[in-house]
Amino acid sequence: MIAYLTNLAALAAIFGILAATLNVAVGYAGIFSVAHAVFFGLGAYAGAQIALVLVPDALVAMLVAGLVSGVLSLCLALPALRVRGEYFVAASLGLQMMATTLFSEWKTVTGGIGGLTGIPRPHIFGVEVGTLPLALAALGLILLATAALMRGAFGRTLRSIRDAESAAEALGKNVAAAKALAVAFACAGAGVAGALFALHMQFVNVESFNLDQSVLIMAMVIIGGTGTLLGPLVGAVILLSLPAGLAFLPFIPATEVGAVQQMVYGLAMTLLMIFRPAGLVGDLSRGKSTA
Amino acid sequence: MLFIQLLLQGLQVGAIYALTAAGFALIFGATRVFHFAHGSSFALAGYVFIFAMQAGWPWWLGGLAATLAATLFGIGVFWFVYRPIQRHEGSFFTVFVAAFGVGIVVQNLIGIFAGRGFASVDTSLSRAVEVLPDVFLAQVFWVAISVACLLFAALTLFLTRHNAGVALRALHQNPDLLRAYGLSSTRLSLLAFALGSALAAPAAMVTAMTSGMNEAIGHQVMLISMAATIVGGVGSLRGAALAGLMLGVAESVALNFVDTQWAEAVSFLVLFAFIIFRPSGIFGIAQAR
Amino acid sequence: MSAPILVCEGLSRSFGGVKAVAGVSLALPAGQVTALVGPNGAGKTTVFNLITGNLRADAGSAMLRGRSIMGLAPHKVARMGVARSFQDLRLFTHMSVRDNIRTATETSAWFWQPGGATARRAREAATEEALARTGLLELAEARAIDLAYAERKFLSMARILAARAEIWLLDEPASGLDLASRLRFGALLKEARRQGVAICLIEHNLDVVTELADRIAFLDQGQVLAEGEPEAILKDPKLAAIYFGDRGEAA
Ligand SMILES: Nc1ncnc2c1ncn2[C@@H]1O[C@H](COP(=O)(O)OP(=O)(O)OP(=O)(O)O)[C@@H](O)[C@H]1O
Numbered sequence: 156m157i158a159y160l161t162n163l164a165a166l167a168a169i170f171g172i173l174a175a176t177l178n179v180a181v182g183y184a185g186i187f188s189v190a191h192a193v194f195f196g197l198g199a200y201a202g203a204q205i206a207l208v209l210v211p212d213a214l215v216a217m218l219v220a221g222l223v224s225g226v227l228s229l230c231l232a233l234p235a236l237r238v239r240g241e242y243f244v245a246a247s248l249g250l251q252m253m254a255t256t257l258f259s260e261w262k263t264v265t266g267g268i269g270g271l272t273g274i275p276r277p278h279i280f281g282v283e284v285g286t287l288p289l290a291l292a293a294l295g296l297i298l299l300a301t302a303a304l305m306r307g308a309f310g311r312t313l314r315s316i317r318d319a320e321s322a323a324e325a326l327g328k329n330v331a332a333a334k335a336l337a338v339a340f341a342c343a344g345a346g347v348a349g350a351l352f353a354l355h356m357q358f359v360n361v362e363s364f365n366l367d368q369s370v371l372i373m374a375m376v377i378i379g380g381t382g383t384l385l386g387p388l389v390g391a392v393i394l395l396s397l398p399a400g401l402a403f404l405p406f407i408p409a410t411e412v413g414a415v416q417q418m419v420y421g422l423a424m425t426l427l428m429i430f431r432p433a434g435l436v437g438d439l440s441r442g443k444s445t446a
Numbered sequence: 447m448l449f450i451q452l453l454l455q456g457l458q459v460g461a462i463y464a465l466t467a468a469g470f471a472l473i474f475g476a477t478r479v480f481h482f483a484h485g486s487s488f489a490l491a492g493y494v495f496i497f498a499m500q501a502g503w504p505w506w507l508g509g510l511a512a513t514l515a516a517t518l519f520g521i522g523v524f525w526f527v528y529r530p531i532q533r534h535e536g537s538f539f540t541v542f543v544a545a546f547g548v549g550i551v552v553q554n555l556i557g558i559f560a561g562r563g564f565a566s567v568d569t570s571l572s573r574a575v576e577v578l579p580d581v582f583l584a585q586v587f588w589v590a591i592s593v594a595c596l597l598f599a600a601l602t603l604f605l606t607r608h609n610a611g612v613a614l615r616a617l618h619q620n621p622d623l624l625r626a627y628g629l630s631s632t633r634l635s636l637l638a639f640a641l642g643s644a645l646a647a648p649a650a651m652v653t654a655m656t657s658g659m660n661e662a663i664g665h666q667v668m669l670i671s672m673a674a675t676i677v678g679g680v681g682s683l684r685g686a687a688l689a690g691l692m693l694g695v696a697e698s699v700a701l702n703f704v705d706t707q708w709a710e711a712v713s714f715l716v717l718f719a720f721i722i723f724r725p726s727g728i729f730g731i732a733q734a735r
Numbered sequence: 736m737s738a739p740i741l742v743c744e745g746l747s748r749s750f751g752g753v754k755a756v757a758g759v760s761l762a763l764p765a766g767q768v769t770a771l772v773g774p775n776g777a778g779k780t781t782v783f784n785l786i787t788g789n790l791r792a793d794a795g796s797a798m799l800r801g802r803s804i805m806g807l808a809p810h811k812v813a814r815m816g817v818a819r820s821f822q823d824l825r826l827f828t829h830m831s832v833r834d835n836i837r838t839a840t841e842t843s844a845w846f847w848q849p850g851g852a853t854a855r856r857a858r859e860a861a862t863e864e865a866l867a868r869t870g871l872l873e874l875a876e877a878r879a880i881d882l883a884y885a886e887r888k889f890l891s892m893a894r895i896l897a898a899r900a901e902i903w904l905l906d907e908p909a910s911g912l913d914l915a916s917r918l919r920f921g922a923l924l925k926e927a928r929r930q931g932v933a934i935c936l937i938e939h940n941l942d943v944v945t946e947l948a949d950r951i952a953f954l955d956q957g958q959v960l961a962e963g964e965p966e967a968i969l970k971d972p973k974l975a976a977i978y979f980g981d982r983g984e985a986a
């Protein structure tokens with residue numbers, strides 16, 4: 156039972172990072188990425204390879220994973236600078252689909268469908284550490300950084316861009332740089348979460364990094380509430396405990412738990428958008444529609 | 447010969463894509479709703495058709511039921527999901543998330559009730575015969591092509607001749623023109639959703655007879671329709687249809703050079719490239735920014 | 736009269752076949768209000784867009800204190816001291832009024848601002864001053880989207896005040912204002928003029944123009960038909976005919 160709860164807590168922290176960083180893009184910058192799992196995956200593969208090939212040092216793995224995802228976030232920043240609204244969602248969907256293919260086909264790095272197995276337990280300077288404290292520390296740091304950034308000039312710049320891009324430009328804001336940086340921050344965070352995930356599961360394969368996962372992360376942000384610090388965390392905890400909760404309901408056959416779980420969050424997304432579009436926590440409305 | 451085989455196959459797939467993309471583009475053009483649940487219309491139609499055929503219904507009755515299912519679903523989503531959101535000025539993203547939620551629900555409902563995995567209709571139409579040395583063609587190819595051509599002709603006629611059709615087209619170009627026609631925007635939106643969703647039904651039936659359905663197909667169809675609409679140029683039905691056809695062919699012909707898994711990514715590569723280099727699409731009137 | 740800060744010459748831009756702006760020359764001296772007047776679709780907003788880099792000019796030049804700003808990105812033009820308002824305001828709808836203004840005072844978007852604590856206090860002071868002068872102090876914590884019409888217009892002005900620019904390009908800032916608001920707006924403008932800001936004002940209401948403008952440039956179909964003292968321009972029957980839409984009589 157303890158092991159079960161520790162596992163759940165570590166996963167909650169990891170997905171909390173994912174949701175919190177996606178929220179920087181979605182809630183503050185108005186960049187509606189449906190490709191967050193891509194950068195989660197990039198970080199996971201990078202972290203796993205570091206641990207497998209180089210050293211099982213958690214800090215190195217997380218650092219490299221964050222770097223890889225942060226640099227490759229250019230793939231997402233590029234369309235974000237070119238287009239908005241539906242077009243950007245479409246571009247990120249396209250990126251997600253291409254990445255899924257890449258993850259399952261580039262077998263030398265990702266292990267293909269079979270994935271990477273036998274990832275060693277994480278160490279820090281040679282001492283073995285649990286993933287839960289590691290994940291909690293990372294989550295805390297990332298939340299602190301997010302709060303500091305979003306409360307300051309950078310956060311204001313992002314929100315001003317979200318609300319009226321041309322007016323932000325007319326006040327001297329470098330829109331391209333701000334967007335690229337927001338995307339890089341969000342993706343680097345996802346990369347760190349990926350490395351943690353790989354070290355925690357000791358096994359990764361493409362199924363954790365496909366469109367369904369991106370939508371799940373998106374749902375966490377949406378259900379919790381965009382543009383708030385704690386909303387995404389609440390969303391992550393709710394959606395992660397959903398399968399466990401459903402498993403206790405006797406009238407759902409075990410084989411259908413997955414499907415019922417997906418239906419519940421699909422339904423939750425739809426109903427929330429109709430009745431409470433700001434999410435459970437937030438009262439802040441999301442970005443305006445396309446120009 | 448392999449190339450010709452793939453080309454023909456691509457045309458058949460492309461015809462299916464063209465129909466669903468045209469439906470998606472019609473809805474988006476007229477209502478500005480990025481109908482992400484469009485794939486669900488397709489999936490529902492396909493499964494209704496499969497069930498009808500398994501129950502021994504005549505094909506036309508099955509087709510009618512499938513079309514009805516798609517149309518009702520499209521109208522229902524508009525009425526119960528999009529309209530309430532638009533009423534309190536929800537942004538495009540609110541609509542997107544809600545539609546995505548609907549798609550997830552439908553996919554899993556189908557999974558639970560129709561079973562997961564592959565399902566198809568077996569007819570004599572889908573039996574392939576050799577038409578050229580090493581080139582096999584099933585009759586369903588001709589069905590797909592002619593149905594697509596017929597429907598496009600009918601759609602064009604409707605959009606250019608019929609009063610409501612002209613209004614829909616006008617709406618594509620300039621939403622403000624609406625009042626000039628004295629038609630309510632709700633009724634036109636309903637019409638767009640009904641027509642657009644109905645277009646997905648024949649495509650779904652052909653798919654059910656050829657490559658078959660699975661519960662996740664709605665996702666894939668939605669993505670392709672969206673890709674075709676953007677590549678074709680938002681605001682242009684013809685563009686969407688043509689781009690759908692092209693994507694089908696490209697995907698199929700790519701098999702000549704790469705593995706199946708990579709071929710599926712071709713459409714998205716094309717989409718991604720278009721968004722970065724030419725966001726207004728091939729025939730785009732609407733600017734992306 | 737002082738030398739103009741901003742000088743535009745031969746600005747041109749067409750959209751498809753439509754010549755929206757065809758060879759517009761304009762000079763904005765410090766401490767003067769130049770009104771840009773003309774019928775709907777004359778190309779007034781497009782002139783602003785060409786100056787600020789929101790649109791690329793087909794031909795022509797724009798010099799700011801002798802330096803060309805043609806082809807610069809909008810944020811660079813803004814950083815050189817050109818502030819503009821938009822006809823449709825483009826407020827930061829979901830930010831508070833104070834944050835809307837604060838954003839305008841921040842010269843860098845990043846984590847630290849130049850100038851340290853002194854500069855930070857100066858920014859806060861500028862924010863509060865802009866709030867006070869536009870009468871928005873009580874509404875400082877309200878979201879922009881919740882403001883009434885006139886308040887929105889003043890928020891748009893407050894952003895410009897706070898930006899401390901030496902050139903203001905104002906796109907119909909007074910349209911639809913009631914008399915009291917218009918007086919307050921007039922006072923704002925006169926104060927800025929006194930401080931030496933070069934102001935270009937697009938305005939349809941000729942009473943406002945008469946009261947505030949030092950010079951008028953009359954724009955029609957992308958061309959400056961006349962430029963000069965308000966009295967001379969406003970008395971010209973030909974221009975009046977164009978302005979009030981009797982194109983047939985004018986010809
Ligand atoms: N981005 C654009 N694309 C295409 N045409 C444009 C664009 N911007 C302006 N135009 C056209 O240029 C012409 C001038 O427009 P502009 O907005 O500058 O007029 P204006 O003088 O500001 O009018 P108003 O008083 O109505 O604001 C119009 O015919 C308009 O349709």
Ligand SMILES: [Mg+2]
Pocket residue numbers: 779780781822906
């Ligand atoms: Mg204008």
